[in-house]
Amino acid sequence: MNASEFRRRGKEMVDYVADYLEGIEKRQVFPDVDPGYLRRLIPTTAPQEPETFEDIIKDVEKIIMPGVTHWHSPYFFAYFPTASSYPAMLADMLCGAIGCIGFSWAASPACTELETVMMDWLGKMLQLPEAFLAGEAGEGGGVIQGTASEATLVALLAARTKVTRRLQAASPELTQAAVMEKLVAYASDQAHSSVERAGLIGGVRLKAIPSDEKFAMRASALQEALERDKAAGLIPFFVVATLGTTSCCSFDNLLEVGPICHEEGLWLHVDAAYAGSAFICPEFRHLLNGVERTDLTGAFRLDPVYLRHSHQDSGLITDYRHWQLPLGRRFRSLKMWFVFRMYGVKGLQAYIRKHVQLSHAFEALVRQDTRFEICAEVTLGLVCFRLKGSNQLNEALLESINSAKRIHLVPCSLRDQFVLRFAICSRTVELAHVQEAWEHIQEMAAKVLRAPGEGTAEMQNAWLRKEERRKKKSNGFI
């Protein structure tokens, strides 16, 4: 394909994308396909001779779209929102064209420098303390990690190295393994499974701190675990505080946890993968309070000691490869630049506020129906709710909702209760969609409540499926 064909095909693709997103509401949000559907539709080997773009774009509708879960449908209320916008897509096109691998400053100076400045823009939008910013002097500074999971892992590895070096400096006879055997990291029992995984990868114990009745990690429970572990000769070194948990968007108490970490010399990592963006709104910024009162090193300014070889960052040049696990990295800050500018801070705040308003609207609808209960405080765009009654009943409700495929939800487990999560996700979701979804849920509930009760074969099967699913649980969702 040469440039002139790309001009033509690219424009066709732009129209296809616009058509897709304009018409996404009319597509069934969750696909009808069974596992293995796709293999039957395409050849078993790559073609020897080139095919045409027409062949492929026809197959997109025939082969791909029938198997797509439409994350940007206004009827998608599952998991959490994943960012997408037209400005972001335009930036991505440019990112693909430049196609640099920004592992060092020289590999593409603009790629490194725009990221540094965009992270400062973000840091200021979040009202982070000055020490978190790169600024002119290059004292702090942020980095875009590929995923939240990697951010947690990188922080844990940095903390592991820091504490190991400190202990070895004091007792040079200590081996790394001897230190690692005693290290303990902590997170709330509501933390995302990627935190547990970071512990496994890093080869250190990770202990779950029982959360309080609001699903928040509090000082007392953390302190108790620390005392017990220190008494047993273990070495606490790392705490993950989650702001906006995956299961129910609860918030660990940073104002309590921060000072403890400071006192005990523990690295405090803040995981705000979902809720973080809401902190650009002044009315939600208080949820991040505690960042200022502690002198945590972590969160955004990842200490690169671990990931460094013998390279020294100068004040002006950051070689981001030392701040992340992979060597390669794309020109991702272009997306931030386009989105920040084309929305403006006010536009982004409005976007978040709309989502929060919609979740409160849904919450109000649920509260008006006495058959239902709200299971956790609604702070941002997530509502956890259930039918008053057994887990089996709620399992059946979810099953009937997701089988009907008019909307899509996923469940979570809160203190052994099977709970439905209603997450405001789509960029284009409006009050009418939320109302329609609620009416649909009510209909499904009526059907389930009319159905033969627990103890029937149907319910037994649902229960078995649930148990199976519970076993497969591997993150905040079930």
Next chain:
Amino acid sequence: MNASEFRRRGKEMVDYVADYLEGIEKRQVFPDVDPGYLRRLIPTTAPQEPETFEDIIKDVEKIIMPGVTHWHSPYFFAYFPTASSYPAMLADMLCGAIGCIGFSWAASPACTELETVMMDWLGKMLQLPEAFLAGEAGEGGGVIQGTASEATLVALLAARTKVTRRLQAASPELTQAAVMEKLVAYASDQAHSSVERAGLIGGVRLKAIPSDEKFAMRASALQEALERDKAAGLIPFFVVATLGTTSCCSFDNLLEVGPICHEEGLWLHVDAAYAGSAFICPEFRHLLNGVERTDLTGAFRLDPVYLRHSHQDSGLITDYRHWQLPLGRRFRSLKMWFVFRMYGVKGLQAYIRKHVQLSHAFEALVRQDTRFEICAEVTLGLVCFRLKGSNQLNEALLESINSAKRIHLVPCSLRDQFVLRFAICSRTVELAHVQEAWEHIQEMAAKVLRAPGEGTAEMQNAWLRKEERRKKKSNGFI
């Protein structure tokens, strides 16, 4: 921005991208900017109010492009090629529009299933043994990792878990730390720095096996290290064989290394980050020989034991989040699908053959000039060469080439020799560019050879700069 503005702006962006790539040859391949250039050109905070697309696209030329190293310029001969093509860009647009996070089958069935089939297509193109493929039965199967660094790390972690479990099954009193303290991984002294980093992250020793005179890891050196370490009570568990090293594109001897790993029960991981794609050409496939003769588990079929929680993959459904470090993942297989189909296998083979021919053409030019020497066998698209003479002389040559900025190269270090790497990178590079580059290098060489010899202040400074750079070395390039 609504859909109709996106239609307009998207098409403008398509033209911008096509213009950029059509005109890339006329842009200076390496930028003139100094560290910190960008911060001075843009505001210190994000705008409160939205800006227009015009504002931004104007700034792309004013602020971004002056700081871009143009990886797709036909005058770019640095590092290694990074894949880019028009079909890939079209696929990426679609990927961005669908914008799903494919961490499980249900999160978007097409995303998982296309990846499984595309990895099979690739496996067959590479003539991998049947056991590496997913096929109908789902026995093997590949996964797209974000980067080669992550692939190595995931393999090392899987191997670490496997050996730890085996040892703990035999001696239940063994702690993980006690096992890890004794584990040893091996790679050639020519392996990429990301292998060393994987060892650091995984908390295990990694030993460098001295490569032979062709920079290849051989049986004898590996066996010797294994015997020595086993005698010292250590536990060898993991070997990385590199096919196509970063510094000089040398090939570890898989036919020798494979059987040793098999005999000793070591996990063998093949890192073919650069050279792997060439194995789709029958004439280069022999470089992968040994994959068949060993029963290695690794390389493509990553044993997910480690990354699994309590989830069982069925034959038909693969939840790829268990096969990688991050939870999130994009719909990356769309790119493979578009590219494989629009090039066809023959088109891809032709692409690779052209690059190899161009590197041999460059090699022939170098060999005709007796002032120069070739430093490593030229197999694929990389030529390592230098002026006969001191490291200082070659350092000065590179310095003068990269200061002139007509072409861009990076150096490497081979047995303490400062060596220039000429890598065929661009999709649009032709013989004329290679010839022009060589003439330019000759001119620069003549200038350097005419210049005051070693011992002058200029040379002393170059030497100091080199030493500094050498210290900063953190991968196969200097």
